[in-house]
Amino acid sequence: MQRYSTVRIGEEIYIIKGKDDNVIRTKDAPDKCGLSVNGVWFNNRSGEPYSMVNACMVLQDKYDLACFYRDRLIANSGSVGDWINMPTLPTFLGDSLEERIMKWLAYKKQGIGLMDTSQEGQLNTG
Secondary structure: OOOEEEEEEOOOEEEEEEEOOOOOOOOOOOOOOOOOOOOOOEEOOOOOEEOHHHHOHHHHHHHHHHHHHHHHHHHHOOOOOOOOOHHHOOHHHOOOHHHHHHHHHHHHHOOOOOOOOOOOOOOOOO
């Protein structure tokens, strides 16, 4: 089975492009081929073109946004809260205070609370 491409203009004009050279086929059924990327166009009762994909585009956008916010909530969930003694943040986490806080929070979210007991101001229990 071969797949051919054509363009329909209005109700009576057809432009035949010819046989498609690059048709994706499965190993199980090498003699069968699917539709092209553009798919099938339908006309509604008034004769105007109607696309189900185009009609559901708003719903797809809402679904994508809902998935994005859900994934963001899951990614940002973690510990309830913690106290941070700013002068005792390990200096090896970054040059600026903001960078050290962000890296410390990232480690804390993974379950590791880093501290550097050799840093000035830390308790050295060893």
